[in-house]
Amino acid sequence: MSDVKLWIVGSIGIDDVATPNEQRCDLLGGSVTYAGAAASFFTHVGAVGVVGSDFPETFRERYRRFGMDLAGLQTRSGATFRWSGVYEDDMINRRTLKTELGVFADFSPELPDSFRDAPFVMLGNISPSLQLHVLNQARGRPFVVLDTMDLWIRIARADLDAVIRRADVITLNDAEARMLTGCHNLRDCAKKLLAMGPRFVVIKKGEHGAMLFSEGGIALLPAYPIEKVVDPTGAGDCFAGAFMGFLAQTRAARVDEALIRRAMLHGSVVASFGVEAFSTERLERLTRDEIAARVEELRAMCDLS
């Protein structure tokens, strides 16, 4: 029996990324990649995704070096999902140049038997119907974080509502929270989202940090001020991955608001490292000591006592 504590379903891709300073091709990307690498600092992660026959063995090897279990990684004949984008000077706004679905177009995620009892699940950004399909293969009642995006809010609202009902935590950015609820004030957005099912709503604001809403009230987490952002791709996935990894490593009987705050702190810190290089390059040489040191640094920056 596998000891996978957290499985992550989502995209796996090969990215071309241009920033104002640099252009890089054929990078390992996708939500499973970023979230899995980030979570791996805390727990044993299982990857659920699909790649094409062109997927380099070196990328598979990189997953293994992060200690990820690849039993849920399907290889299909055809091309791996490809994305390319270009960032504006602010390193926040970006334009998608190209999206080629390849084998991702017919993706039907299958959960290996060895993952089915895992207590933590991250539903990364794929269509809500696929998220439901794979979640229905889990046994027991795992703790579920759901990530989504504007596309599904527009074109798959009914399925999205169904998967939101099954989530313990929903993470989304401020624009998506507004689009999904029709409210402007983020407190109003959160009230509506909490009424849809999740116990916890995490609104991500990028360089401005994140907000947590729950029955327990509101928590505010500023982002770590990064000296030099090299590539912001995957920051949200890193946040959610490390967040869930942190939860999975604790042996708490119940996930409460105080634990969620600490998980957000760790998610934010790992994401702040992730954007210091392209793809998972910074995470490959990141250590637990570096994470712990920056967690303390960010805590001290936020100290109001």
Added chain:
Amino acid sequence: MSDVKLWIVGSIGIDDVATPNEQRCDLLGGSVTYAGAAASFFTHVGAVGVVGSDFPETFRERYRRFGMDLAGLQTRSGATFRWSGVYEDDMINRRTLKTELGVFADFSPELPDSFRDAPFVMLGNISPSLQLHVLNQARGRPFVVLDTMDLWIRIARADLDAVIRRADVITLNDAEARMLTGCHNLRDCAKKLLAMGPRFVVIKKGEHGAMLFSEGGIALLPAYPIEKVVDPTGAGDCFAGAFMGFLAQTRAARVDEALIRRAMLHGSVVASFGVEAFSTERLERLTRDEIAARVEELRAMCDLS
């Protein structure tokens, strides 16, 4: 001898403000108004400004109810400064419809003798040459906070640099920090600003909070999540006013970084009340107990222990 602990120089105006929900005319406004009202919860404030012969006695009376010393308030024949603006749906971006300088065009601030020994000074948003002119009338070495705006960065850079050298704290928003330094990353902006003179740099990010930079490192303060923003006019002035009022009420031998953090917390909280109504209407019925309660609420929201 007056016991004014903090004097504030800046604009005093009559505003017309339109928000997506409401339109209001002939409101008491200006940086002295907002900053003075906010500071008055903590210390004895002196106002330095100019009004026209049309300035209503009810507005003067409102200043008095905030306990402000009006010895520095000049009345000149002519019209009071008038501003009108309209807010977009996000309640952040705004368009100025009209600016009529009136008596403000020939303003030459004179510091009453009874203010000259005050230990705290706020140089609100007027031209840097006038800020210097009035600061030169102070005796001793007061603790100075400087607020500025994009206009002076563009048209009065040399004078602005001179007044920045005299400031202990400079407060400005992120766009202004970038314009003034030519840097994009806010850490780089702060480094340049600290090298220009001030010991403390406070970068205001509106609904996203504020950042403090000093020799002591970085502090991050999220903004209080407001349930209903009615009128954001003057929020930055309220922040700076309450910030300085808080410092002025302490009897600390030296203003250190921990004290500045607490002053920012109080500045942020008073500003969060200020935007809950037009003009100073919310501040008129605000109590010290309400401020203390929201300070504790915001502290709890930011607790990462």
